[in-house]
Amino acid sequence: MASIDIATRELENPVDLAEYIFRRLHEVGIRYAADGYARVNGMGALITTFGVGELSALNAVAGAYSEFVPIVHIVGQPTTQSQKDGMLLHHTLGNGDFNVFTKMSAGISCYVAQLNDPHYAATFVDSAIRECWIRSRPVYVTLPTDMIYAKVDGDRLKKPIDLSLPDNDPEKEDYVVDVVLKYLQAAKNPVILVDACAIRHRALTEVHDLVEASGLPTFVTPMGKGAVNESHKNFGGVYAGNGSNAGVREVVESSDLILSIGAIKSDFNTAGFTYRIGQLNTIDFHSNYVRVRYSEYPDINMKGVLRKVVQKMGKLNVTAAPRITNKLPESEQSSSDQTITHAWLWPVVGQWLKENDVVITETGTANFGIWDTRFPANVTAISQVLWGSIGYSMGSCQGAALAAKEQNNRRTILFIGDGSIQLTVQELSTILRNKLSPIVFVICNEGYTIERYIHGWDARYNDIQPWDFASIPKVFGADDGYKGYRIKTRDELNKLFTEQDFCTSNRLRLVELYMPRDDAPSALKLTAEAAAARNK
Amino acid sequence: MASIDIATRELENPVDLAEYIFRRLHEVGIRYAADGYARVNGMGALITTFGVGELSALNAVAGAYSEFVPIVHIVGQPTTQSQKDGMLLHHTLGNGDFNVFTKMSAGISCYVAQLNDPHYAATFVDSAIRECWIRSRPVYVTLPTDMIYAKVDGDRLKKPIDLSLPDNDPEKEDYVVDVVLKYLQAAKNPVILVDACAIRHRALTEVHDLVEASGLPTFVTPMGKGAVNESHKNFGGVYAGNGSNAGVREVVESSDLILSIGAIKSDFNTAGFTYRIGQLNTIDFHSNYVRVRYSEYPDINMKGVLRKVVQKMGKLNVTAAPRITNKLPESEQSSSDQTITHAWLWPVVGQWLKENDVVITETGTANFGIWDTRFPANVTAISQVLWGSIGYSMGSCQGAALAAKEQNNRRTILFIGDGSIQLTVQELSTILRNKLSPIVFVICNEGYTIERYIHGWDARYNDIQPWDFASIPKVFGADDGYKGYRIKTRDELNKLFTEQDFCTSNRLRLVELYMPRDDAPSALKLTAEAAAARNK
Known part of the structure; x- marks a missing residue:
């Protein structure tokens, strides 16, 4: 529970929060990173600034609310006096209303704590963290700059926050x-x-x-x-x-x-x-x-x-489970086709994965494809199946990779589409800056395949600008040791999966994985058909 | 008022909206682009999807609300029946509440229109556009997918929407x-x-x-x-x-x-x-x-x-205005220093600008520096001085460049910092995809100089990951004709400003402009000092 320790320590030494409050505010990465971190390490936090920063994070926070991910959203605010005076400050709506953003967050938070008064601040912080954990949903905490140096009862910190569930009757x-x-x-x-x-x-x-x-x-x-x-x-x-x-x-x-x-x-x-x-x-x-x-x-x-x-279970009637493996389907085993298809890919990924891997899949062909991958033991799977915000997985990967690093260097592996990564590509920069080492597979299939299956098969809005994905880490400041990969055949991928350096390196790896534009896991096709029908 | 025509036409041929509703949803570009477009062309629109898309746009919409920019925010929603049934759909909070996001937007919109009923839909659309224009602020319009094909009274379209201000008494x-x-x-x-x-x-x-x-x-x-x-x-x-x-x-x-x-x-x-x-x-x-x-x-x-x-003015007492030019300050004129400083840069930019240019400056050294630039006639200046959302100007530039292109190919010129552009860099891709041709100056001064002046002079969070900015358009799919620039001396910039191709090309140009880390316009220093004092 590293993040809880951090949160409490931040109140003891609040200067750290002060320093963060005016940092690059709503950096795209941060919003999703907290979610990914929490899914691996139990709980996450993000710090944004008033107005501009916090609103940029709302989509990510709503996703955490929707999918029961406990994150503490701390918002740095102007001083309590500035707020009382209704000052015409930057990052405001210009109308003296300093509560409008809190109201917006209230609908996607299970608890709101406004730290305006030193007498209640410590209690509110403890309650926020407890609610966040117990209800497994985001909480929203405001911290005016003048409150950073407000003194609160340090003795409270000697007793850990009670995070236990209430007992059932x-x-x-x-x-x-x-x-x-x-x-x-x-x-x-x-x-x-x-x-x-x-x-x-x-x-x-x-x-x-x-x-x-x-x-x-x-x-x-x-x-x-x-x-x-x-x-x-x-x-x-x-x-x-x-x-x-x-x-x-x-x-x-x-x-x-x-x-x-x-x-x-x-x-x-x-x-x-x-x-x-x-x-x-x-x-x-x-x-x-x-x-x-x-x-x-x-x-x-x-x-x-x-x-x-x-x-108290006693004896039950037990039948056998279907036998489930990563064996390729008959048709794929006998095929000499070198095209990387979904039917071929996902069982092969399952053969390659190792115990304790963290596997992240973006909404689209990847998070439907992974249904056909049998995990080894202790794999953590991350995907935003309900909220489904495009680009989520790249940001989540950054947070998950940080958490995984803290857990004895677990591997973090991301599968994302060539369209989705365009929304949050700068996460790669944050990954480099923080020396994280995920393996990022970019499925290069010329755009939004999941959207094609729902609507607009050949529409321009389902196409994308062609990027040189493997070179992006280079322009984002990766050092000369960085190596990108371009994989177009089954043999190439099989070979890559045997390379020691690729499988175990402590550096970011990015693989362009070329797949046919119109190929999709069968589960995706079924689901998209249903969505298209419902939209009529 | 091209955008109003578009809006009304979309109701006549609503299939166009349907196509957009399932597109790459909350593409980062769109949110700010509408603001920039509106500032040049009078009014803008953005279309997002329910939940994930609209929440990603809230920061941009709040900025438009704060700074009185008229944009119509259209949100594609699940069918009215799915909403009535409270279905557990993707992009929801999973609790059957389909109004929660509308409530969040209501605080940053001057009008909300929920198009759930064909009988009122046309009236609501007209009112939304009128309110948007008159009050010069965002309006929020929901469009359930089944309403796209709902028939509304086409005869209304024969009479243009009344956008006139009410007469004063x-x-x-x-x-x-x-x-x-x-x-x-x-x-x-x-x-x-x-x-x-x-x-x-x-x-x-x-x-x-x-x-x-x-x-x-x-x-x-x-x-x-x-x-x-x-x-x-x-x-x-x-x-x-x-x-x-x-x-x-x-x-x-x-x-x-x-x-x-x-x-x-x-x-x-x-x-x-x-x-x-x-x-x-x-x-x-x-x-x-x-x-x-x-x-x-x-x-x-x-x-x-x-x-x-x-x-009725009659005769007034008229005194002379201070004479104001783009002449360099004495100290800069006599200097042999080749360092590009703010004191030198902004008057030189003023000498280079042309009538009808659109000039965009990011919050930071650029939007303070531009105070020292004397514009030629008919220059449109764009900056988010009040809302001040980092990265705004890159997205705004995309929309402004589109609007400028429609206005007889006005030049669009952006000054943004090496830190801020990292938030919204993928706008460069959208610019390439849409064949827009702004000139983008990236001020390379090793991070968040404005933030250093407020807090944390040498703090790591004010540093940035070093990017190869001039090469980014290449990895984003610019063709071989693209050329980036690296400008480190006054002579180099003076020379660049005389190059015909650079000044008049119909292609994206990106210039890395190297300036000292600690240099800032004097107005910025004063303002940052005041902000730092207020935060105490």
């Missing part, structure tokens, strides 16, 4: 556990389906114990990728309705009891709402409620319930 | 004019001071007539740069309190009547609130009120008042 918890067990023990072919909120609300230990103890076939949704050990014998692949891995839909949809953990049934997470799971066959576990068939149990956290379910 | 107007004339005719050494709102509320014809008819010494504020013909004999230079051009402060502050037109007395526009003008010596003209000394006359527009003042 024991009688209620027992009641819910009994109901769950009644259905679970009676089920003929139950399965486990793990989704985003199991990750974001930190229930993975409970999930792992459940998988291990139950022996049940276990699936993940696209947003649940990375939640469970995909090399485990129980793991059966990705379930996403019609977009599921081969053989998965049949098993999940014929199950008479789905233990659905942390579901977010959004369009892109369900291949366009193509789930065929009845609520009568479902038990939903969430951070603040459990639902057994149609019976809802509000104000109860899944973690306690799951722990007791594991303890 | 004639009796009231006459009354105010008489009061103004009483003081004006009695004044011994009156002067005219023109500020931003004279430009933004389109009172420049009235201002020009006043300058011409009165013969009074005329000054501009920093935000008023470009409002009057600076080669006119009446023109006396920039007034900004202690940051004024040489000799100006004495004349303005000793005047017994300042006709202050469209003032925005913000910190950066007044060199840190260093005006020394008494309200007893001031008549303020605004878009919605006039103030004579302390007497306020609300709900009256300056345009009608100024027209009548010109008509």
Whole structure:
């Protein structure tokens, strides 16, 4: 929890915040970097300046709100006196209203703390951090410049902030556990389906114990990728309705009891709402409620319930999970085609990945393609499936790479499109400046393939300006040791994946990966069709 | 008013909007480009997608609100039915709330139109455009995808939208004019001071007539740069309190009547609130009120008042304006130093500029330095002095260059810092893609000089990653004809300014302009000192 320590230390030595307040303010990188950092290291922070800086960060903060990522957004403000006087300062709307931006952020924050008074400031800071962690969503904190030197009670720092979840009411918890067990023990072919909120609300230990103890076939949704050990014998692949891995839909949809953990049934997470799971066959576990068939149990956290379910589980009816590997499909194995297609790429990536890698995919062909990649153990997967802001993954990569570096130099690997990277390309500069070492694959397929599938197949707005991606780090100040890669054939990629230096270097690597303009993972095609139909 | 035509045509042939709605959404360029376009061509529009796109644009829209720039922000939304159903779609917060983003924009828009119903849609569109124009501020328009094909009354299009200002009450107007004339005719050494709102509320014809008819010494504020013909004999230079051009402060502050037109007395526009003008010596003209000394006359527009003042002016006491030129200061003329300093640069730029140029300066050394540049006639100056969002000018340049191209190929010239351009560098790609031809000067002075003067002189956060700026257009797909420039001496710049190809080419030109890290215009130093003191 490095970032929490930093936050509290910043209040003890607030001069550091002062220094940051007037820095390059809304640097494009910062907004997304906090999100990526938080997804790897548990919690992140970003500091922006009043008005211009904070508004530039709103898209990123809203994404964190949408996808339950805990980040603390600290906004440097003019002095409390300037605000009281309604001064006509730069970065204002010129109308003396210093609250307008706070109101804008309030809708995408689970807590707002305005540090205008030394007597309450420390309490507000502690509450902000606690709310951020517990609810796993952004909080918004304002810090006027004159408050930086305000003295607050340092003794509070001797006691760590209480970040523990409130306990469930024991009688209620027992009641819910009994109901769950009644259905679970009676089920003929139950399965486990793990989704985003199991990750974001930190229930993975409970999930792992459940998988291990139950022996049940276990699936993940696209947003649940990375939640469970995909090399485990129980793991059966990705379930996403019609977009599921081969053989998965049949098993999940014929199950008479789905233990659905942390579901977010959004369009892109369900291949366009193509789930065929009845609520009568479902038990939903969430951070603040459990639902057994149609019976809802509000104000109860899944973690306690799951722990007791594991303890009291008894004997279950266990069926085998579909066998899921990174083997190439038959058609690709026998092909002599050198074209890098999605059907070929993603299993090959799965063969190349290593334990503990951090894998980031941009919304588009990459985050649909990754459904066909079987991860080694302890891979962290990052993608913005629900919020889906273009360019997110490049910024997130910067933050994730920083966090990964702090975690014993885990590898950070990004797959982004040639269109999306154009939105946030300067993150590469920040990566160089901070000596981070991700591997960045730029899928060069001549523009916005996901958008072509939704609307405007040959429209100019789905084309892009052709960039020399591999040379960009050079103009952004990479030293002579930097080497970019241009990969156009399967043999070239296979060879690259065997190169020791490429696989283990402590430098930024950027690979242009040429793929056909019109090729896309089949799950993407299905989902885009559904979106296009809904837009009519 | 090309953009208004476009807006109305889009409703007639709404398929064009549909195509745009799913394009590269919140492309960084678009947000600022609309602002720059509007400042040159009168009005602009930007189209973003729901959630992710619109939030990315909020900083730019807030800037337009702050600085009175009329832009129409059109937001493509999911279908009305999806919204009613509260569907869990991508680009949402996942909570079924489809109004949260509209609420965020409401605080920085002077009108909100939600086009959910074909019966009202056309009226709302007309009102939005009218409000945008009259109040010279952003409006926010939502367009659900299913509404794109909704039929609206095409006959309305036969009658142009009424964009005329409401007439002032004639009796009231006459009354105010008489009061103004009483003081004006009695004044011994009156002067005219023109500020931003004279430009933004389109009172420049009235201002020009006043300058011409009165013969009074005329000054501009920093935000008023470009409002009057600076080669006119009446023109006396920039007034900004202690940051004024040489000799100006004495004349303005000793005047017994300042006709202050469209003032925005913000910190950066007044060199840190260093005006020394008494309200007893001031008549303020605004878009919605006039103030004579302390007497306020609300709900009256300056345009009608100024027209009548010109008509009835009679004989005034006219003193001479300070003589203001682009001659180098004595010290610079005699210097053999080849270092490009601010004291040397800005008058030299003034000698090089041509009539009708569009000149854009980024907040920092550039927009303070330009105070020392005397413009030829009909120069449009663009800078975000009040809002001051870093990187603004690069995006604004893209929009301004488009508008300038439409105005008989006016030249567009940008001065931006090596730090600021890093925020919005991909605008260069959009400029190339759209075959625009601005001249971009990147002031290479090793980072955030304006910030150094405020706080953290040697702090790392005021340094930047060193980029090869001149080569960036190449990696962004410029063809072989592109040529970047590296200018390190006065002789080199003087020579460049004489090169025909450089001065008149129809291609993007990018010049790295090397200047000392610690050098800054004196007005910037004064203003930064004031800001630093206020932050204590």
